[in-house]
Amino acid sequence: MTEPRTTRQDAVKALKRELILDAARQVFEVEGLEGASIRAIARQAGYTAGAIYFHFPSKEAIYGAVLDESLDRLNAAVRDAVATAPDTPPDRLRAAALTFFAFYARNPRDLDLGFYLFRGGLQPRGLTDTLDAALNEKLAASLAPIGAALADMGFDDAACRAVTADTFGHAVGLLTLHHTGRIRMFGCSADDLMRGYVEALVGRLAG
Template sequence: MPSETVPIEPRDSRRTAVREFKRRLIQDAAKQIFADHGIEAASMREIALAAGYSTGLIYAYFKTKEELYAEILRDSLDALYEAMVATTGSKTGQRAVAALRGLWDFYTQRPADFDLGFYLHGGARPAGLTRDLDHELNALLDRVMIHIGECLVSDGLSTPKKAHHQAVAYATSLFGLLLMTRTGRIKSVREEPELVLNTFLRAVTQKTPK
């Protein structure tokens, strides 16, 4: 009986896989360094040490720490959007609540992404990012708002003209609750995050377009 042959992976494919593996390790290390120190205080040398690579190798993947920071945020916003789309896909009549709940779940499960996404270690401003990078990241965030707006319209909770404005208003409220929860301030006003969230989501479903 002839032996089964195992296809040999092309050399280029192996190189690509190794490169992507190293890139991911660098991003994971950088994410922790940025979370601990913020973008301005972090250095490429620290990131290299945390990743277990030389500083020179880091620069072969990312020209600056700002470019690396932007890559992490880009991946985070892509993951947020994909998670929300997956959550709202089959929720007929409840897509808006599912989308907003998905936003909440994403950042409560990935608090470091929330901190980095809102530059909480850098005075809540996009320190060091170029205008082009900041514009690109803002566009990815707006894609999330557009999706929430589409869900509001499909649920009959808004009109196409007002949907984006309402989506931003609702998301802003959630970001505020996330910040209160992340900093522990919600406890200081004697409230539980989940109870406040549920009250908010019920209020969303009571809105009707005019």
């Protein structure tokens, strides 16, 4: 059928790419986003710094690829949760919002990454316009089920967008409090607060 050599080579290439992205994720975890360096990522991946440039054209491109994969996983998680939930708008709203929150509660650096690369709304150096657009689209897609559930509850477009933004904002804020440890000041869990926010929302909208 197809040439096995090419396919295998492609697989090896993809594997090495993943190896570097894994290394990057590990470095981000330990050193934080700003503390990471090409050298550190290369070392973690078992490479020389220069070797990285055969797989990615720049440091920012690595960041972009890590974020891209992260958004894919986020999207899959949200989609799955919505599909599995009871098929009522409030249940889909709950599933979408809480899965979004849970994803970033478990992957703190991915949130940093998102805001690092998205800051100012301008694409940073090294991120091609196409990648930047793709990332934006993926973020929007991960929030779309929230808007869809709201639309099914009868709200107009403006209201859907506003409530989606509000929910996104609430999640981001609680996650920030959680990841910086500030939530401890209040003796309560970010998770519970997010749940409470969503229940209040559903109650208000459905009631």
